Amino acid sequence: MYRVIGTAKSRAFRVLWMLEELGQPYEHIPALPRSEGVAQVNPAGKVPVLIDDGTPITDSTAILTYLADRHGDLTHPAGTLDRARQDSLTQFLLDEFDAALWLAARHSFVLPPQMRLAAIKNTLMWEFETSQKTLAHRMGDGPFLMGPRMTLADVILTHCLDWALVARFPVTEHRLSDYLDRMRQRPAYKAAAAR
CATH class of the missing domain: 3.40.30.10 (Glutaredoxin)
Incomplete structure (x- = not known):
């Protein structure tokens, strides 16, 4: 186990x-x-x-x-074009969503107070909003990020969108808001959230 x-x-x-x-x-x-x-x-x-x-x-x-x-x-099998696309989306999410949210958290409560730069949050919010527009254009047709099949990239994206809302980073793209609403209805999401 x-x-x-x-x-x-x-x-x-x-x-x-x-x-x-x-x-x-x-x-x-x-x-x-x-x-x-x-x-x-x-x-x-x-x-x-x-x-x-x-x-x-x-x-x-x-x-x-x-x-x-x-x-x-x-996931998609290693060595396939679908896996390359999945890995590309995963890296995009880590670079553009997760990194911005983590940097904002560090400058909010993780770093010692004398090391925090409060003004950086405005830049990070702007980057986060810009990245949402890019991602909305990269999303496939279907209920999931890549289209009809859920992948680990969906887990990362949903977690980042949840995190963004807690951190008061607006989710401005309707396509992403609708996506988040759908993903939160999954029984496995609800089971994990109940912990």
Whole structure:
């Protein structure tokens, strides 16, 4: 059985949701970043950490990719054009959505107060809005990011859109708002959110 370390209010939510979508059993340990239990399996103290057969795997995207490849679901096969497109969208989300939200969080409450730059949030919000327009043009036809099939990129995008709303980064593209509403209705999303 997998063990997932990290609170559901962190990127660990992505892993919990992925495991729910895959129908895989897991144990959830809702540890905070840099807590003793986390530092034992990840010297950086970051969450999430997935433990599989005694081996810790860190970084939410690496974990999602591992799970998708291992279980042959929520991904396209390696070496295919669909996988290249999926990987491209995943990298776009990490570079343009996740990075902006994480940088805003760092300058809001993570960094020591004397290191925070409050004015950077305006720039990050502008970049986030611009990136939404780009992504709306890249989305496929269908209920999911790539069209008819859900992939791990959908897990990342939905989590980033949820995070954006909590951080007061407006979701300005109607296509993305509608998408988020649909994804939040998934039973696996609801099961992970209930944690």
